[in-house]
Amino acid sequence: MDDLVKKIQGMSLTRTDAEIAEYILANLNTIGFQTSTSLAEAIGVSDTSVIRFIRKLGFKGYADFRGEMNARAARQINQVQQDLSPGEKYARSRAQLKQDSLISDVGGYTLENLQKSFAQLDQGTVGQVVDILLSSDRKYIAGFRGTACCAQYMASKLLFLTPHVVPVTHADATAVENVLDITDKDCLFLYSFPRYSQICGVLMDIARENGAKIILMTDRRTCPLASKADVVVVAQVEGLGFTNSYVAPLSLSEVFLLAISGQRDVTSTERFNRIDAVMEKEKLY
Incomplete structure (x- = not known):
């Protein structure tokens, strides 16, 4: 926000401009959540005065300004969140949670995550992932701690569709031992999100050295591990x-699983029939 602060400090301001500027500078982290009307009401000026001042700052309009403020706040939050331990996140979030609006708040976060995630997924990427998974002899599906749930879900459903699926969910020596024998005929599907466990990079290096294909599901294309993935x-x-x-990684995983099931009819295979027979006999529902 330093560039915006410097810009405002270097401007010649009217009394109204000064009031708007003071309010913006005092509420930099939340200003993006306000409409021009609510901002004007909070300051005690007209909506027109707010829009005129925003244009003086170099923005095309209030929507442009609001989008930039939200983006900047998100970058700051992400930078802070990535460096926080779960204990630190707990201490911070506990003070901010509103018990009377948890349902709507969690629902809002979840829907926004889903919308952003699906907006960044295209059919070409789906095709690449499916091709790699179906053409690989062994499929190593890895995720640790929080992401272990994603790896376990993907591995268990994928195993229903194709054999030789190896789940890797313990961040210890067994993870290395499991992946060490990966070959150029295999693939590694890895889930990794902040704070990006170091073992993820180790496994990717092993897979890369052995010529295996690597699929990485993560929070951004510029994350430290992205350059190692296919x-x-x-x-x-x-x-x-x-x-x-x-929720979003699990939903994207379901897209890949459904895409695979659309290309491979397992119901007519001997493997499927044997699985189905055992499940029915032993009541393993």
């Missing part, structure tokens, strides 16, 4: 509370 899938995991929200 395909990067972006999923938003910003949570209202002390941990990431994995």
Whole structure:
């Protein structure tokens, strides 16, 4: 926000401009949530005065200004959140949670994560992921701590569609031992979100050295691990509370699974019939 602050400080301001400027500078982290009308009412000036001042700052209009403020606030939040431990996130979020609006607040965060994630996914990427998974002999599906739920879901459903699926969900020596034998005929599907566990980079390096294809699902294309992957899938995991929200990664995983099922009819295979028979006999529903 320093550039905006410097710009305002260097301007020649009328009394009304000064009032608007003072309010904006005092509410930099939340100003993007206000409409021009609510901002004008809070300051005690006209809507026209607010829009005129926003244009003096170099913005095309209030929507342009509001979008920039939200983007800047999000960048600051993301930078802070990535460096926080779960305990620190808990301490921070506990003071901010509103118990009487948890349902709508969590719902809002979840829907926004889903919308942003699906907006960044295209059919070409889906096709790449499906091709890699179906053409690989062994599919190593990895995710640790919070992302273990994503890896477990993907691995269990994928195993129903194709054999030789290896879940890797423990961030210890067994993860290395599992992936060490990966070959150029295999692939690694890795889930990794802030704070990007170091073991994820280790596994990607092993897979890359052995010639295996790598699919990475993460929160941004510029994350530290993205350069090691053949395909990067972006999923938003910003949570209202002390941990990431994995609804979006799970939903994107379902897209890949459905795309695979659309290309491979497993119901007529001997493998499927044997699975179905055992499940029915042992009541493993």
